[in-house]
Amino acid sequence: MKIIIIIFYFFLSFNNLNAESTVIDSGKIFKNLRCLICQGQSVADSNSDFAQTIKLVVRDQIKEGKTEKEIYRFLVEKYGEWIVYKPPLNKGNSILWLLPYLIFLIGGIMIFILLKKRPNG
Amino acid sequence: MKKKIIKTSITLFFLFITLVFFIGLNKNSVYDTTNLVGEKLTHINLNHFSKNLKITEQDLKKNNFNLINFWSSWCGPCRDEHPFLLRLKDENNINLLGVNFKDKKNNALKFLREFGNPYDLIAEDKFGKNSVNLGIYGIPESILINKDLIIIKKFIGPITEEDFKYIVTAINK
Numbered sequence: 001m002k003i004i005i006i007i008f009y010f011f012l013s014f015n016n017l018n019a020e021s022t023v024i025d026s027g028k029i030f031k032n033l034r035c036l037i038c039q040g041q042s043v044a045d046s047n048s049d050f051a052q053t054i055k056l057v058v059r060d061q062i063k064e065g066k067t068e069k070e071i072y073r074f075l076v077e078k079y080g081e082w083i084v085y086k087p088p089l090n091k092g093n094s095i096l097w098l099l100p101y102l103i104f105l106i107g108g109i110m111i112f113i114l115l116k117k118r119p120n121g
Numbered sequence: 122m123k124k125k126i127i128k129t130s131i132t133l134f135f136l137f138i139t140l141v142f143f144i145g146l147n148k149n150s151v152y153d154t155t156n157l158v159g160e161k162l163t164h165i166n167l168n169h170f171s172k173n174l175k176i177t178e179q180d181l182k183k184n185n186f187n188l189i190n191f192w193s194s195w196c197g198p199c200r201d202e203h204p205f206l207l208r209l210k211d212e213n214n215i216n217l218l219g220v221n222f223k224d225k226k227n228n229a230l231k232f233l234r235e236f237g238n239p240y241d242l243i244a245e246d247k248f249g250k251n252s253v254n255l256g257i258y259g260i261p262e263s264i265l266i267n268k269d270l271i272i273i274k275k276f277i278g279p280i281t282e283e284d285f286k287y288i289v290t291a292i293n294k
Contacts, residue, residue: 036152036258049223050258053249060250077160078256082152110130114123 024062029071030055032085042085153277154256162270167244167251170221170229176244182268184216186292190240190263190280191252193224194232199261202279206239209285214292221245222252222260265291 030044035051043051043058054075061071072084081087089097167176181187190206192199209215219240221229226245246252255264256275263276265288273291276284 049249053253056248057250057253075253078157078253079154079258080152080157110126114126117122 024068026055026059026062029058029062029068032072033058033075034083034085036079036083153275154258155275155277157256158272158274160272162255162264162266162272164254165270167220167246170219170226170243170245176218176242178270180242181216181218181266181270184214185268186215186273187218187266188215188263188288189218189220189255189266191220191222191246191255191257191260193222193260194228195224196222196260198279200236202261202263202281203236203239205280205282205285207237209288210239210241212289212292215288216241219243220251220255222257223247223249 027044030051031042033043033054035041035043035046035048035054037050038046038048041051043054058071061074066074075083076088087093087096162178162181165176165178165181168174169176188209206217206219209217217240219242221243223246229245244251252258252260259277261279263280265273265276267273274287280288
């Protein structure tokens, strides 16, 4: 009996996880969108007319069954990359994305050279 | 050798920082959507202002050029640009589509009675949802498009004498 209960709860929790992962969190999307007419505010933070409209549209699109990525793509198409806080990797901002790795690599090489130069013992 | 490497990397680092600040601070930080020129407008589906009709891409494809103008009776700068819109009405090659944005019908009608109606077609966007599809983020804003619905130019803010001249030249080319 105990085993059946455990199995029951196991599947119940499993379903819960599934349900959570399929529901799109509108608040998360709002936080990732920049309010174009505000200074340093996200759509989530702002009460401006523009932010209210974007919230309405995003909620509508979630209802229509669009994914988070599709919503971002739609807004980028309409307003440009500036509207999303995390810009997609492209030619124009490749330095922004690659520089940290590059610095990491150069640092590694520098440490390697310095250690090699150091006389043993 | 070690000192040399450290010195060079510090110098390079400062040069890099200076370059970033130089470029960053010289850049115009006021964002607008004027760089979306050349994009094609899609999924146009607007409600007609007074009739139970939909205004779609087909309605815009009938004309060589369209100016989609977002306006409202509560918008002050819209009054400034209105005389230019009235002057554009006399041009043959362009169709004016006015989208009444987050407005009350009575106020909008009063506005048109008072200042004149420059529009060939009027749509309404009660909650502003359609404005997002056209990339509008404040009014007044106008989009000049051609027959293929490609954006030729975006006018953020009220249309000025200069903009008016630009439109007239563009549509009579």
